[in-house]
Amino acid sequence: NAGVTQTPKFQVLKTGQSMTLQCAQDMNHNSMYWYRQDPGMGLRLIYYSASEGTTDKGEVPNGYNVSRLNKREFSLRLESAAPSQTSVYFCASSEAPGYGNTIYFGEGSWLTVV
Amino acid sequence: EDQVTQSPEALRLQEGESSSLNCSYTVSGLRGLFWYRQDPGKGPEFLFTLYSAGEEKEKERLKATLTKKESFLHITAPKPEDSATYLCAATGGGNKLTFGTGTQLKVEL
Numbered sequence: 679n680a681g682v683t684q685t686p687k688f689q690v691l692k693t694g695q696s697m698t699l700q701c702a703q704d705m706n707h708n709s710m711y712w713y714r715q716d717p718g719m720g721l722r723l724i725y726y727s728a729s730e731g732t733t734d735k736g737e738v739p740n741g742y743n744v745s746r747l748n749k750r751e752f753s754l755r756l757e758s759a760a761p762s763q764t765s766v767y768f769c770a771s772s773e774a775p776g777y778g779n780t781i782y783f784g785e786g787s788w789l790t791v792v
Numbered sequence: 793e794d795q796v797t798q799s800p801e802a803l804r805l806q807e808g809e810s811s812s813l814n815c816s817y818t819v820s821g822l823r824g825l826f827w828y829r830q831d832p833g834k835g836p837e838f839l840f841t842l843y844s845a846g847e848e849k850e851k852e853r854l855k856a857t858l859t860k861k862e863s864f865l866h867i868t869a870p871k872p873e874d875s876a877t878y879l880c881a882a883t884g885g886g887n888k889l890t891f892g893t894g895t896q897l898k899v900e901l
Contacts, residue, residue, distance in 0.1 A: 682835075720796075720891040721836070721879070768835050778824025778843055781889060783835035 680704055682784035684769045690790045691759045699754040699787050701769030710752035711736075711770040711781065712744060721768065727752055728774075759791045794819045796882050798892035805870055805899050813865040813895045815880030825863050827856050828879040830894070836879055839865075870899045 682703045691697055703710065712724040723736030727746040741763060743755045752771075756763055769784045795818045805811055817825065824843055828836035840849045842858040849856050853874065855866045865878055875898050881891040 718893060720893045721881075722891075723889070778841060778883060780824075780826065780838055780841055782838060783828075785835045786833070 682769055682771055682782055684767075684784040684787050686787060687785070688788045690792065691756070692792055693760060695759050696755065696757050697759065697789075698756075699767055699769070699789075700751070701753065701784060702751045703769075703771040703782075704750065705771060705782065706749070707771035707782075708749070708774050709772045709779075710746065711772075712742070712752070712754045713768045713770060713783075714738065714765040715768060715786075716765050724754065724767075756789075759789075761791045763789065764791045765789060794882065794884060794888065794890040796880055796890045796892040798878075798880050798895050800895060801893070802896045803898070805867075805897070807871055807899055807901050808869045810866070810868045810870070812867070813878055813880075813897070815863040815865070815882075815892055816861060817863070817880075817882040817890075818861075819882045819884045819890065821884045823883050825858055826881040826883075826889070827863070827865055828881065830877045830879055839878075867897070870897075872899050872901060875899045 685700045708729045711726040713721045715721050725744040727733045730749045745753045767787045770781045772779045772781045797816045799814045827839040830836045840856040845860045853868050857864045877894040877896045879894045883889045
């Protein structure tokens with residue numbers, strides 16, 4: 679059981695380049711999330727998808743776009759990367775939003791923008 | 793605004809030396825208090841969910857407790873393999889899960 683799988687694991691981008699982080703879950707969860715983790719900041723929500731066909735902004739959405747491709751897959755796109763987007767990105771999923779449902783995380787994607 | 797504060801930021805223990813990690817939260821209408829373990833270079837690994845004050849959950853050497861303002865993660869007789877960063881998070885419902893910045897635990901022989 680793979681759980682939440684993210685690709686790529688590591689990526690170096692030049693300022694202004696674009697890229698997409700891919701995420702897939704095999705737990706038949708309805709909700710999926712993208713977080714970023716920075717030193718001293720804790721995990722912060724970028725975007726989420728409460729169910730297939732819906733997406734909403736989280737705490738720090740600027741500079742990002744997302745696509746819920748189907749129930750399993752949720753991608754995060756950086757259209758024009760900036761050094762401030764250097765971070766570790768985590769995809770996550772849960773059965774449904776709210777109600778204290780546990781959120782399960784992927785292994786992370788390390789992104790450096792130079 | 794929801795807030796979650798963890799203390800201490802870092803903790804160094806000798807093997808077998810029990811201790812507790814603290815998570816203070818300010819969340820309207822708490823729907824869940826979560827504990828995760830995160831190893832270097834890995835994603836957060838789910839440990840516990842607590843839903844109401846007075847609730848306790850245990851797993852091996854770890855026990856999580858919850859009051860109306862705080863949660864504690866008690867580590868009994870820790871081993872070096874318990875070394876990790878422990879994250880606390882809380883939600884009042886919806887999709888907003890607020891994380892603390894974590895406690896980095898190092899258990900030495």
